[in-house]
Amino acid sequence: MMEVVIAPAEELARLAADAVEELLRAKPTAALGLATGSSPLAVYDELARRHAEEGLSFAQAQGFMLDEYVGLPAEHPQRYRNVISAEIADRVAWPADQVHGPDGLAEDLPAACAAFEQAIADAGGVDLQLLGIGTDGHIGFNEPGSSLASRTRIKSLTDQTRQDNARFFDDDVDQVPPHCLTQGLGTISDARHLVLLATGRHKAEAVHQLVEGPVSALWPASVMQLHPHATVLLDEGAASRLQLADYYRQAYASKPSWQGL
Template sequence: MEVVIAPGDQLARIAADAIETLLRSQPDSVLGLATGSSPLKVYDELARRHVEDGLGFGRARAFMLDEYVGLAPGHPERYRNVIETEIASRVDFAPDAVQGPDGNAGDLPAACAAYEAAIVGAGGVDLQLLGIGTDGHIAFNEPGSSLASRTRIKTLTQQTREDNARFFDDDIDRVPRHCLTQGLATIMSARHLVLLATGKGKAEAVHQLVEGPVSALWPATIMQMHPHATVLVDDAAASRLQLAGYYRQTYASKPDWQGL
């Protein structure tokens, strides 16, 4: 696991660099897209590069991490609509190139199985963007999630609903109680994981992710077992890291050609 500590704007550029390098060398790459606040600056940077530098997404495909259950198709916080607004409509993805789990399916288990099969059918995800919750969840794999889990329905914790209430006019009663989410094993199948976290509120989760034991109590810790995982954090999110000085030293000494 590589840990990079830098200001938030720089982290977004580092993540965008990794995606651009992938797309320019492999235009038909499969990207994993996350929602929440963590990847927004990355999407802004990718959109800028598309407009100003000609970065193309026309041959790429993308899969979303998760989706709320039961939100109306036109609801602004439905994750399919969020991804459309924040990145898909701002670049040149082909129609239907971006897929997400169907939170309004009549048969939710069947929809989860179909989504899992679609990811496999696309050849798997090449680079997966991730954020992390204050309780250590990635996607909607809440504490206690099986480390071997695949795409499935999950009940959101009170903490997650409180954290997400800001997207629903600070009204927790408007936050759905259930979601469909890629499982931890599904996420771990991606070839490169890139997680972003900023702010002091994420410091304990980042500490557990990087330096704690692998445990279902902190689901993101499964990333310690991944052969190519990158954690991008600002100073505040890194404030609990015991080896922060070492992480800074190793990144400063990294060869320019190596990339993430």
């Protein structure tokens, strides 16, 4: 089932943080899937606040990154392991050996991808996966054309994705690595709960295809339509192309008070 929630951006961050907190308080050893990019930043801010002010603990949790650039030096600030450390792990005293990512510096990249898949399996699978969406409909770095059954693997980034990410590299697209390791769409779909956040009108077409378009490799995020527990959190801009937006608002407004995301 896919639930679509349309609300102000600050409320979306609180809702996503609520889902994470509810999971961690019920299952302190839960496995969380961690996205990078701009979409989850407000969620990480809210989780860090709850850790500092309300004692929300990540001490026993496992974290699994969605993706990693290939070839960025270990100390590079845009290496996703460093980004995740700065944005969430260090802020909530999350033990470093409990936050895992595919090794973009490995000599044997296919073996590194297989090892990452095994680490997820050894943890019992991901309980809640945070996601953003690219303007071309990618989740993780699963670019258009990705197999809906794909597993963690090396991918070539599209020109559009590299241009979108150039803002993290001094607006120099040539500094953005051309390759990455990413959880596949099949890997992502194995998580028990998918929580995707999107804000801004520039995401509207991708969101429309995700929620209301056909399930298609052309719009990789559309695989979420097949998931038994998927939540899509949108602001008005990101929801502006949805044909059934009024219905989604009505359904959310009339939810039973005991029912979470």
